[in-house]
Amino acid sequence: MKWANGGNVFDGIRHDNGKYTWSNGTIYEGDWVDGKMAGKGLIIFPSGNKYEGEFSGNWYHGKGTHTWKDGRIYIGDWEKNKMNGRGIMKWANGDVFDGCWSNGLRHGNGKFMWSNGRIYEGDWVDGKMTGKGMIISSSSGNKYEGEFFGNFRHGNGTQTWTDGSIYIGNWTEDKMDGKGSMKWANGAAYDGCWSNGHRHGFGVCRFANGGIYVGTWSKGLEDGKGTFYYPYEKVSGRSKSSHHSSHKISILDENFRDSASTLLQTADEGRSDASSMSYKVVEMEYVLGVLIRKRTLQYLEITHDKNKRQDKFSAKQVKKSSGIRTFLKTIKSIF
Structure with a gap:
């Protein structure tokens, strides 16, 4: 051990400014x-690691910079040799x-x-x-904002x-x-239960062409x-555009009210003041995405009047009409 650079010693105790070298090669130069x-x-x-900054009672304490041999560097607050408070850490990568x-x-x-x-x-x-x-992906630009736990998206959140x-x-x-x-870029939407990243359990799905499926799912496939x-559609008013019609599935079946109230709200742009939408209602049964049975039940007509103080909806059963559009694609091909 060496005491150098003219440091003062009072009653054998180092005091003031000086340089001290330990037998293992560690060197300190500064205030005592x-x-x-x-x-x-x-x-x-x-080892090559070094710290420069404020000390108290032999601890890194206050503002300081620690540099590691592997290239890491920390600049910020310290408390008793621990990074504590505000600080910036830079890694070699x-x-x-x-x-x-x-x-x-x-x-x-x-x-x-990240680099x-x-x-x-x-x-x-x-x-x-x-x-x-909030986390933003570097490669795709996809963004998640919400709750995290243990480095995972966990809890309530929005992925865009x-x-x-x-x-x-x-x-x-x-x-x-x-x-x-979930709302997809092609206009399709799903509101319901999920498991392990897939639609799983009860859900309401509106496809891009306006078709609505209400039922159960398993691992992303219709099941049950x-x-x-x-x-x-039948329209009276200024325009005719099924793409811009607004509906609530709760009109069709009160059991689905919770899931549907937020799913089927679309933009008012291009929608007529008064319009009606008719549906052919088909009961289906699936096994992991494979249709094994279907049965036509009835026809429903939903009327929407935009001119009233609040949007009003009504539904009634109607007779079979030759004007019903044929559903040209299967559920699979819609996606």
């Missing part, structure tokens, strides 16, 4: 108070974290920028993405794809799971009994 590293200084270890730390771990709010362009900004707990945040598709609902370990609504509503 009552025999301990305190104030500003630089410590270099035999180009990854960067800017945010809050506690006990040496990312904790609190912060932004992580490949991926970005997460939000809450952290014990070094992991946990709480509320660059093609315009969007999912709003529950997640479990990065998979759509539980209750959720369901009802399909094949659309055709």
